[in-house]
Amino acid sequence: MKIDYLTPEGATLNEMGRRLARVRKQQGFSQTRLAEEAGLGVATLRRIESGQDGQMASWIKLLKALRMTAAIDALLPETFASPMAEVLSTAKQSKKGRVAEPGVRWGDERE
Numbered sequence: 001m002k003i004d005y006l007t008p009e010g011a012t013l014n015e016m017g018r019r020l021a022r023v024r025k026q027q028g029f030s031q032t033r034l035a036e037e038a039g040l041g042v043a044t045l046r047r048i049e050s051g052q053d054g055q056m057a058s059w060i061k062l063l064k065a066l067r068m069t070a071a072i073d074a075l076l077p078e079t080f081a082s083p084m085a086e087v088l089s090t091a092k093q094s095k096k097g098r099v100a101e102p103g104v105r106w107g108d109e110r111e
Contacts, residue, residue: 001015003015003016009054010051013051013052013053013054014050014051015051016051016054016059017048017049017050017051017052018049018051020048020049020062021049023066023068024049024066027066029066031045031046031049034062034065034066037065038058038061038062038064038065039061039065040058040061040062044058045062048062060072
């Protein structure tokens, strides 16, 4: 399931829990072992995997135990440039760098 801005929070938590369970199994962790590594109770991990618990601190502990800290950083990057900001920045830079051919006036030159 693709998660996007229209996905309800409950469905998002369910999908995230499903993905977590899949990664846990792929990495060979039992629920008990992963919960211990993350410093969480097994019941907490079960709630998360079933989409019933969305506490960020618990998710961070689990992702660290799974050695997936890059996923934490990807969740909300330190720097974020929106597409519009990039377009405006590029336009501003190209306007600054323009040099008129001899005899051509654009009307925005400084005298």
